[in-house]
Amino acid sequence: MPDVLIIGAGPAGLAAARAARRVGAAVTLLDASDELGGQYWRHLPASRPAERENLLHHGWSTFTALRAELEADTGCTIVRGANVWAIETREGRPGAVFVVVGEPDGANREQRVFEPDALVIATGAYDRTLPFPGWELPGVFTAGAAQALAKGERVAIGSRVLVAGAGPFLLPVAASLAATGSTVVGVYEANRVKALMAGWLPKPWQVLRAAKKGGELGGYVLNHLQHRIPYRLGTAVVRAEGTDRVESVTLASVDALWAPIPGTERTVAVDAVCVGHGFTPRLELAIAAGCALDGDDFVGVDEQQQTSIPSVYAAGEITGIGGVDAALAEGEIAGHVAAGGSVLDAALRPAVAHRRTYRSFGRRIEDAHGVRAGWRGWLTDDTVVCRCEEVTYGALRGAATATGGESLRSIKLASRAGLGICQGRVCGRTVEDVLDSLSPGHSDGPRSAAEDRVRTDRRPIALPLRLGELADEPTLS
Amino acid sequence: MSPFLLPASSDPIRPAGGGAGGGGGIRIEVDGLAVDGLAGQTIAGVLLGSGTLAWRTTSKNARPRGVFCGIGVCYDCLVVVNGQRDVRACQRRAADGDAVSTQYDVLPVVAEGPGDAPTATSAPHAEGDARA
Numbered sequence: 188m189p190d191v192l193i194i195g196a197g198p199a200g201l202a203a204a205r206a207a208r209r210v211g212a213a214v215t216l217l218d219a220s221d222e223l224g225g226q227y228w229r230h231l232p233a234s235r236p237a238e239r240e241n242l243l244h245h246g247w248s249t250f251t252a253l254r255a256e257l258e259a260d261t262g263c264t265i266v267r268g269a270n271v272w273a274i275e276t277r278e279g280r281p282g283a284v285f286v287v288v289g290e291p292d293g294a295n296r297e298q299r300v301f302e303p304d305a306l307v308i309a310t311g312a313y314d315r316t317l318p319f320p321g322w323e324l325p326g327v328f329t330a331g332a333a334q335a336l337a338k339g340e341r342v343a344i345g346s347r348v349l350v351a352g353a354g355p356f357l358l359p360v361a362a363s364l365a366a367t368g369s370t371v372v373g374v375y376e377a378n379r380v381k382a383l384m385a386g387w388l389p390k391p392w393q394v395l396r397a398a399k400k401g402g403e404l405g406g407y408v409l410n411h412l413q414h415r416i417p418y419r420l421g422t423a424v425v426r427a428e429g430t431d432r433v434e435s436v437t438l439a440s441v442d443a444l445w446a447p448i449p450g451t452e453r454t455v456a457v458d459a460v461c462v463g464h465g466f467t468p469r470l471e472l473a474i475a476a477g478c479a480l481d482g483d484d485f486v487g488v489d490e491q492q493q494t495s496i497p498s499v500y501a502a503g504e505i506t507g508i509g510g511v512d513a514a515l516a517e518g519e520i521a522g523h524v525a526a527g528g529s530v531l532d533a534a535l536r537p538a539v540a541h542r543r544t545y546r547s548f549g550r551r552i553e554d555a556h557g558v559r560a561g562w563r564g565w566l567t568d569d570t571v572v573c574r575c576e577e578v579t580y581g582a583l584r585g586a587a588t589a590t591g592g593e594s595l596r597s598i599k600l601a602s603r604a605g606l607g608i609c610q611g612r613v614c615g616r617t618v619e620d621v622l623d624s625l626s627p628g629h630s631d632g633p634r635s636a637a638e639d640r641v642r643t644d645r646r647p648i649a650l651p652l653r654l655g656e657l658a659d660e661p662t663l664s
Numbered sequence: 665m666s667p668f669l670l671p672a673s674s675d676p677i678r679p680a681g682g683g684a685g686g687g688g689g690i691r692i693e694v695d696g697l698a699v700d701g702l703a704g705q706t707i708a709g710v711l712l713g714s715g716t717l718a719w720r721t722t723s724k725n726a727r728p729r730g731v732f733c734g735i736g737v738c739y740d741c742l743v744v745v746n747g748q749r750d751v752r753a754c755q756r757r758a759a760d761g762d763a764v765s766t767q768y769d770v771l772p773v774v775a776e777g778p779g780d781a782p783t784a785t786s787a788p789h790a791e792g793d794a795r796a
Contacts, residue, residue, distance in 0.1 A: 226735055232704035233704070235680055235705075236679070237679040238679075239676065240677055292751040292752055293748070293751075293756075313737045325730045328733075332731055332735065333734070335754075336709065336712065340705055340713070341669060341675060342667060342670070342713050343670060344712070346666075367670050431718070432717050574732070607739075609737065612737045613732075613733070651750065
């Protein structure tokens with residue numbers, strides 16, 4: 188009976204755990220949170236149970252069924268508060284997985300080491316928010332923060348909130364804000380009708396196959412109508428104003444490449460704004476395990492969800508942004524195969540079909556809503572790009588010029604961009620984009636050799652630890 | 665206007681809360697002042713729920729910061745909890761009686777003269793352990 192270790196208890200990780208158990212593996216499921224469900228099913232904690240939690244969620248009964256089955260299963264060990272901080276690479280199989288268990292950022296957390304037969308990495312993704320002048324002001328949040336606070340705390344980020352960025356995720360965020368008592372003054376999508384049509388319409392039958400997904404979006408749209416929230420296309424937040432907090436934001440019409448159109452600016456009074464331009468996969472653990480990335484900087488997987496490392500599988504948003512249904516299908520396939528099953532088994536047929544349908548849905552989201560290069564048009568020299576080290580666009584440009592713009596590493600060392608405590612999680616891809624625009628053809632650009640491509644996402648220690656914890660002897664689990 | 669906690673009595677999802685009927689109240693101390701919250705809230709949730717939008721002060725420009733990503737990625741919301749620094753307020757659940765202080769790490773001042781050792785100035789809460 189193989190030991191399967193699963194990292195992440197969001198939709199993909201939960202589906203993987205159930206599938207691996209059904210094949211008969213001994214499963215250990217790790218998550219950093221003390222609640223299961225990941226960001227997608229973020230909910231009030233057990234100490235504050237809600238009678239009608241389902242109103243805030245899509246597929247809530249799917250989650251509660253998964254949770255109930257896994258919690259009741261003695262063959263599935265769930266470790267909450269588990270932070271994986273390193274994975275060894277080993278030839279041809281998963282290496283040791285190093286974990287601290289305890290309160291978030293606590294001291295004297297328990298050290299554990301796992302040496303599984305198979306590993307499923309389902310670490311998900313987080314918001315990518317592009318910088319704009321004033322985005323460092325309190326009251327500017329990522330779209331995911333607004334969602335997490337609404338679902339996980341029933342806290343509204345403000346009473347008059349503007350939602351902006353790109354992608355269908357803005358709609359459920361606006362819906363959650365409205366359900367938490369905020370007035371949403373509008374949802375502003377940077378892409379224009381033409382991009383949305385081009386992304387959504389070349390193969391309309393795929394949309395029909397993703398009808399369940401369509402239903403989810405339909406619900407959000409209905410909610411918008413009910414709350415009379417304006418939804419505007421081709422518009423972006425280009426600036427946030429205020430002294431010690433956001434007081435207003437300036438919107439501008441943007442062209443098809445997201446470049447602001449002069450003369451279209453208008454200012455809207457708000458007490459909070461949330462902005463998201465898509466998602467960044469949480470890659471550090473997959474990279475630590477030795478997994479190769481694909482051409483779009485996601486974890487590359489085959490039909491069995493296996494990565495480039497034998498017995499290491501990946502599922503969910505780290506393999507491409509595809510939404511909850513793709514994550515559930517991929518997790519099921521990964522868990523089933525990791526436990527020793529075959530992707531050809533009859534039991535997997537529905538999951539394989541679902542993956543095909545929802546993956547193509549994910550590609551269409553990217554085609555319709557993906558980041559376009561013109562956004563740099565709203566940067567000014569004094570726009571903060573790296574929030575941790577407070578490095579401005581002007582300073583970044585200066586560092587690029589001073590170092591000849593040839594290497595990301597030189598620019599980071601000269602400017603300190605991406606070297607703060609978030610380890611480049613927030614600004615990393617932005618710094619890479621800016622560098623590309625300043626000196627196309629530099630040595631670690633996205634089109635250069637694969638071994639140079641993993642730059643910002645490579646973090647030898649995946650999360651900040653306390654020195655005392657590093658010095659402790661771990662115990663083998 | 666400010667961030668706010670939606671009162672349980674007007675919440676469509678009907679959470680337990682506010683003392684009566686489950687979901688006990690807690691009280692934490694933030695820079696010496698009492699702030700009330702609910703059991704299960706994160707420290708960021710308690711602060712935002714009490715109308716506080718920012719608490720950390722940045723090192724370089726001394727600017728205010730609070731929650732940005734809300735899911736433990738950005739480290740903007742760091743606080744000192746019971747003497748332990750660099751705790752992400754959006755991740756740590758508040759416990760009744762927690763002593764929270766806001767964090768302001770002043771950058772070390774590097775002396776100009778050759779051979780001079782750099783001198784570090786400490787912020788009020790800069791004591792404690794270093795991070796890897």
